[in-house]
Amino acid sequence: MDHDSLEKTTSSSPMLPKDDKVVIISPCNGKILIREDTVLQGCVGCGRAQFTCSGIKKQWSVLCWGQQMDRRYYLFLTLLSATFVLSLIGTIFFCFTNTINDAILSNMAIRNNSIAFSMWRRPTVRPLMKVHLFNYTNWHRVRDGIDNKFHVEDIGPYVYSQQLERVNIKFEGDKLTYQERNNFRFLPELSAGPHFDQIRVPNLPLLGVISKALELPNILQFPLINSLRFVNHHDAFLTLPVHRFLWGYDDDIINTAKPFLSLNGQLKFENFGLLVTKNGTVSDRLTINTGENDKDKMNILEKFNGDDRLPYWGSSECNSIEGSDGTIFPPSMLDKNRTLFVFYGNLCRRLPFNYVKDVEISDGIELLRYSMPKTVFDDPANYPPNQCYCDIDTGSCPPRGVIDITTCTMGAPLLASFPHFYLGDPKLREPFVGLEPKPELHDSYLDIHPTLGISLNGKSSLQLNIIVRKTPLLNSLSFLKDGMILPVAWIEMTVDELPESLRTLVYHGTYSTAAAQLGLTVFFILALIVSGSCLFIMLVTRRRKPCASVKVIPTEEAKPQLS
Numbered sequence: 001m002d003h004d005s006l007e008k009t010t011s012s013s014p015m016l017p018k019d020d021k022v023v024i025i026s027p028c029n030g031k032i033l034i035r036e037d038t039v040l041q042g043c044v045g046c047g048r049a050q051f052t053c054s055g056i057k058k059q060w061s062v063l064c065w066g067q068q069m070d071r072r073y074y075l076f077l078t079l080l081s082a083t084f085v086l087s088l089i090g091t092i093f094f095c096f097t098n099t100i101n102d103a104i105l106s107n108m109a110i111r112n113n114s115i116a117f118s119m120w121r122r123p124t125v126r127p128l129m130k131v132h133l134f135n136y137t138n139w140h141r142v143r144d145g146i147d148n149k150f151h152v153e154d155i156g157p158y159v160y161s162q163q164l165e166r167v168n169i170k171f172e173g174d175k176l177t178y179q180e181r182n183n184f185r186f187l188p189e190l191s192a193g194p195h196f197d198q199i200r201v202p203n204l205p206l207l208g209v210i211s212k213a214l215e216l217p218n219i220l221q222f223p224l225i226n227s228l229r230f231v232n233h234h235d236a237f238l239t240l241p242v243h244r245f246l247w248g249y250d251d252d253i254i255n256t257a258k259p260f261l262s263l264n265g266q267l268k269f270e271n272f273g274l275l276v277t278k279n280g281t282v283s284d285r286l287t288i289n290t291g292e293n294d295k296d297k298m299n300i301l302e303k304f305n306g307d308d309r310l311p312y313w314g315s316s317e318c319n320s321i322e323g324s325d326g327t328i329f330p331p332s333m334l335d336k337n338r339t340l341f342v343f344y345g346n347l348c349r350r351l352p353f354n355y356v357k358d359v360e361i362s363d364g365i366e367l368l369r370y371s372m373p374k375t376v377f378d379d380p381a382n383y384p385p386n387q388c389y390c391d392i393d394t395g396s397c398p399p400r401g402v403i404d405i406t407t408c409t410m411g412a413p414l415l416a417s418f419p420h421f422y423l424g425d426p427k428l429r430e431p432f433v434g435l436e437p438k439p440e441l442h443d444s445y446l447d448i449h450p451t452l453g454i455s456l457n458g459k460s461s462l463q464l465n466i467i468v469r470k471t472p473l474l475n476s477l478s479f480l481k482d483g484m485i486l487p488v489a490w491i492e493m494t495v496d497e498l499p500e501s502l503r504t505l506v507y508h509g510t511y512s513t514a515a516a517q518l519g520l521t522v523f524f525i526l527a528l529i530v531s532g533s534c535l536f537i538m539l540v541t542r543r544r545k546p547c548a549s550v551k552v553i554p555t556e557e558a559k560p561q562l563s
Contacts, residue, residue: 083531090524109291130157159190195243205253211413211469248273318388348408367447419490463490
């Protein structure tokens with residue numbers, strides 16, 4: 001073989017000088033003479049790989065190595081790469097997101113005909129309403145000038161279970177409008193006495209009508225107030241059984257006053273009772289966000305009786321209705337530095353709740369406790385943001401510890417406070433004997449699940465009071481001081497026991513989801529480590545196989561083999 005033939009054979013080798021060493025390649029079908037540093041292409045057994053046989057220092061070198069490039073190698077490499085990528089995505093997904101909790105919260109959105117909707121429409125939780133009434137035992141003696149102060153007894157609690165159903169439901173996109181229907185059932189086994197106990201209480205219809213009458217022109221005041229002398233209940237205080245005072249009794253005062261006060265069609269009851277409007281279907285219409293499009297707005301009130309804000313107070317902040325009903329909060333709101341708001345339709349305002357501490361209930365489940373701040377009914381002099389709850393026209397404010405809700409109760413002179421005027425001005429308690437504020441009994445709080453946002457425990461305690469407006473035209477109120485605030489009752493709403501279905505849901509929402517999240521996180525991390533390690537080893541230590549035997553010989557010895 002001449003030099004031209006050699007060049008064609010090696011494909012990349014120039015003409016060989018006389019003193020160069022050459023290499024004999026011995027594939028399976030013969031020998032090829034090439035230079036020592038020639039790069040070979042298409043060597044038998046090596047596919048399309050390129051490799052070199054340089055660096056041979058001994059006369060006899062055993063093998064010339066190439067890279068194995070079969071289909072199994074590529075298939076295994078592809079599978080490992082896919083596993084690595086999927087493991088990386090899964091690790092990021094489960095380490096840095098709450099995927100499972102988000103899925104649960106998505107299913108909690110109030111969609112029509114969903115399980116969450118059924119549970120929301122007819123809740124299995126049965127809250128307890130505990131009513132405490134103030135019994136004015138010596139009001140006759142105060143009237144007759146024998147005693148200077150009223151002796152009041154905190155009578156109760158009279159306990160009622162509440163069965164709630166949401167009715168007249170209408171969906172509008174991710175908004176839902178409804179009304180509440182309540183059925184309260186008396187529980188004598190949990191109550192302090194039978195509901196026919198006799199109590200002496202302020203005459204609320206009389207005090208309310210007198211307050212409204214004082215706003216009328218003088219020409220209308222006299223006939224109205226004079227007609228009240230002949231009604232069946234014209235004294236400042238009444239003696240009634242508990243159930244009638246709460247749920248309604250026959251009283252001529254309201255019927256007598258209707259023509260004068262233009263109340264026809266405005267009253268939502270026939271017989272007056274402290275809680276008569278709360279039993280049955282409540283007239284208020286509530287519109288909430290279902291959370292279907294934005295879970296951060298789930299169960300947040302957006303309209304109250306068709307309006308997106310209230311008309312009663314002196315600023316947009318105080319007229320805001322944005323808040324929950326206290327049963328469910330969007331978990332994104334459960335920041336310990338953030339204030340939660342609960343809308344109270346009875347007070348025509350929302351009330352704030354601030355984080356206090358972590359608490360633990362059965363099964364070791366930890367909850368976040370939120371409590372009403374002490375400034376919620378504070379005087380604007382001590383807490384300026386409360387100025388907007390004062391009278392819009394005059395700027396006058398009630399004493400510290402109470403809020404005037406007259407404007408949202410058809411003009412009835414009612415005020416709200418904490419029980420026994422807790423956190424209120426001490427002057428509020430001066431006319432009475434028997435009022436003893438106790439923080440552990442009269443505070444309000446909510447215990448909320450940190451990931452589900454469900455209120456699992458809590459207590460809401462508020463007191464209803466009435467302010468006295470006197471007129472010289474009616475002697476039955478003459479012994480009362482004008483502007484005096486009389487405590488009427490305080491009501492505690494609480495949940496003593498959760499139904500088994502809710503306990504199971506909370507248990508799995510706490511432990512099962514956490515275990516699943518942890519298990520999947522560990523699985524993907526291990527898969528990431530194993531697949532990454534195998535992939536690294538395959539790429540670094542790629543399997544090689546011999547393609548040919550080589551032999552280094554002097555050029556002179558190679559000449560006979562070229563011929």
